[in-house]
Amino acid sequence: MKHLVFGLLLLFSVGAKAIEVTHGPWICDMDSTSVTIVWVTDMPGMSWVEVAPDSTDHFYGKARQRYYDVLAGRKVLTDSVHRVRIEGLKPDTKYRYRVFTQEVAEWRYDDWVTLGKTACTDVWRGKPYTFATFPARPRExxxxxxxxxxxxxxxxxxxxxxxxxxxxxxxxxxxxxxxxxxxxxxxxxxxxxxxxxxxxxxxxxxxxxxxxxxxxxxxxxxxxxxxxxxxxxxxxxxxxxxxxxxxxxxxxxxxxxxxxxxxxxxxxxxxxxxxxxxxxxxxxxxxxxxxxxxxxxxxxxxxxxxxxxxxxxxxxxxxxxxxxxxxxxxxxxxxxxxxxxxxxxxxxxxxxxxxxxxxxxxxxxxxxxxxxxxxxxxxxxxxxx
Missing domain, CATH: 3.60.21.10 (Metallo-dependent phosphatases)
Incomplete structure (x- = not known):
């Protein structure tokens, strides 16, 4: 009986493991109004990037916008490599960002999906990452x-x-x-x-x-x-x-x-x-x-x-x-x-x-x-x- 209880506790602890960001993020393919941000998690999930101009007082305000990992109109749920393209940015502007991935807890049939725990980049403990778009005009x-x-x-x-x-x-x-x-x-x-x-x-x-x-x-x-x-x-x-x-x-x-x-x-x-x-x-x-x-x-x-x-x-x-x-x-x-x-x-x-x-x-x-x-x-x- 003791071994059975221990096994059940172990199974519960394994099942309760939270999704994690294991690699990244990194910035690629930037121009003056757009950028792609890539990262990897230890399991698939729905991913997005939250972005705000660096001039805003607090990251979690109305200036923050959310951009999803989308492929041909569907938010990607089945990949652990996440690629979010962010368009419509201002040239020569510094932004703050955080990346998020929410695991799929259950997918019964068709698009009846239940989402579970969320991985993010130091959402409470650390500062957001930053990047600055390229200027539209020539400079050094x-x-x-x-x-x-x-x-x-x-x-x-x-x-x-x-x-x-x-x-x-x-x-x-x-x-x-x-x-x-x-x-x-x-x-x-x-x-x-x-x-x-x-x-x-x-x-x-x-x-x-x-x-x-x-x-x-x-x-x-x-x-x-x-x-x-x-x-x-x-x-x-x-x-x-x-x-x-x-x-x-x-x-x-x-x-x-x-x-x-x-x-x-x-x-x-x-x-x-x-x-x-x-x-x-x-x-x-x-x-x-x-x-x-x-x-x-x-x-x-x-x-x-x-x-x-x-x-x-x-x-x-x-x-x-x-x-x-x-x-x-x-x-x-x-x-x-x-x-x-x-x-x-x-x-x-x-x-x-x-x-x-x-x-x-x-x-x-x-x-x-x-x-x-x-x-x-x-x-x-x-x-x-």
Whole structure:
């Protein structure tokens, strides 16, 4: 009898476990009037973000607005990765926010749903998180580029120990942040939890895939954690008077390489991306503002299939778009390429042990290339066209 009572008490305690926010939140895909906030809970539920201008006296007032995780008109109840798109914000404005997820206690049939306990981000004990939208007009921009960290989360933290993330407009992860994608927990431990602790609750995290993010059983789920407004990894992002072009460079080996077991089709994907680049130019969606490009794989390499195919598909379109500079990665070492017969724009390659701290002002972009050792430091100036 004693064991039965203990078992019932244990069952009750397990069943009474409250839903929890396990990862995040982090901010992505921001512009001057909208932002996406992402977080993860330990069970599915209905999620929302409550937002208020930072100028209000109290977070829980009439100024607070609620935005739900909605897909095609239905509030999402069956996912533990929550993505809330917030529209209609004011440019250049600071906001406070909290995230909430309410578990589904019972779902009998059709839409007869009973909601249960709610997880939130320190709703009574702590302060709300904050973010500031980008201005609609041009101004100075400062951002940080990291790449090829390959699961060295502690190294990334040490590398950035002197960075004041509150002074950055965004942080770009330019690919190969992990070796491959095995699971959600693997990705979180590899880099994303550390990014959240360092900056991503308040400074937008822009993500650009590397070739190693294309590998592993969990690779098809990556987009759920870094959603974009246009629904693609490749995209055009406007920030305060500058257009940033995200090139999704694909794999570096041929599609038929034995490593891929016949499950990839990146040649066709790059051809699709080239058509999208052409459409940007033909529809006059680029050219009004200076253009800075990001690509994990540099397009100037000659001896790998991926960059060679980029030269056949993506590079000719980029050469017609008046790119001021491209920042790339992949080589695990420093590299710089002046404009030449392959590309008509400069290409700066960041290593796996350094970051790029970029500042745009007065018609030019100043870039500090910085590592843990003073000898790693270099400085570049790129005029913006």
């Amino acid at each position: 921009i400062t951002f940080l580029v990291l790449n090829d960290i390959h699961e060295r989360a502690k190294f990334m933290k040490d590398l950035c120990k002197n960075i004041d993330f509150n002074k950055l407009d965004f942080v770009l992860l330019n690919g190969d942040m992990s070796h491959r994608l095995r699971s959600q927990q693997h990705m979180m431990e590899a880099y994303l939890d550390t990014c959240v602790r360092m900056f991503a609750t308040h400074t937008p995290l822009f993500f650009n895939r590397g070739n190693h993010e294309l590998r592993g059983q969990f690779a098809d789920y990556l987009y759920r954690y870094f959603p974009t407004k246009n629904g693609h990894y490749y995209r055009l992002q406007h920030v305060a008077g500058v257009d940033f072009l995200f090139i999704d460079s694909g794999e570096d080996k041929p599609d038929e390489d034995i490593e891929y077991s016949g499950i990839v089709n990146y040649d066709q994907y790059r051809e699709e991306e080239a058509r999208w680049l052409r459409s940007l130019r033909e529809q006059n969606k680029v050219g009004k503002y200076p253009l800075v490009a990001f690509s994990h794989i540099p397009p100037t390499l000659q001896n790998w299939h991926g960059p060679y195919h980029m030269q056949q598909t993506l590079t000719p379109e980029l050469n017609k778009m008046n790119v001021s500079v491209m920042l790339s990665a992949h080589l695990h070492r420093y590299g710089y390429q002046d404009p030449n017969e392959v590309i008509n724009f400069p290409n700066l390659v960041n290593s796996n042990n350094t970051y790029l701290l970029c500042h745009i002002a007065n018609g030019k972009m100043e870039v500090d290339y910085v590592g843990l050792n003073a000898k790693d430091k270099k400085h570049f100036t790129f005029p913006l066209k």
